[in-house]
Amino acid sequence: MRLTRTSASIVGALTLAPLVCSLAFAAYIQLKSMSVGMPGGTPFVDFVRTFNTVFHAQIGVMLLDLAILVYYYIYLIRTDRVQTDKKRLWGGLFFLGNILAMLVFWYLYMWPRNSGVAQHAHEAGGPGRLFR
Numbered sequence: 001m002r003l004t005r006t007s008a009s010i011v012g013a014l015t016l017a018p019l020v021c022s023l024a025f026a027a028y029i030q031l032k033s034m035s036v037g038m039p040g041g042t043p044f045v046d047f048v049r050t051f052n053t054v055f056h057a058q059i060g061v062m063l064l065d066l067a068i069l070v071y072y073y074i075y076l077i078r079t080d081r082v083q084t085d086k087k088r089l090w091g092g093l094f095f096l097g098n099i100l101a102m103l104v105f106w107y108l109y110m111w112p113r114n115s116g117v118a119q120h121a122h123e124a125g126g127p128g129r130l131f132r
Contacts, residue, residue, distance in 0.1 A: 001078045018065040019099045081109045
């Protein structure tokens, strides 16, 4: 099972999204909570409403993370790029390391490398011949 550069980019972006969203949500709530109860700050009722919205958005992000985890397990089972003896290791790393392990796996096994055709075209002169 091999991915094109476009589909690998989409998978990579979806893999990174839960990490970025979780950090952004945490920073946003932290900044909002600092002004609760201060004169001219955020009223408590507005903070609770904001927290509720962010909480529900975070549940959506966690569901996205779960869907991505399932996709990575399916990819791991079906791919021939990972050696058979390392598949169990990666399965455990997905469970324990989650997003960080998935990002490393994505870079090592999903992101397409230059194919032999591209390398052959480069050696034959390809587009680089203009600068010789």
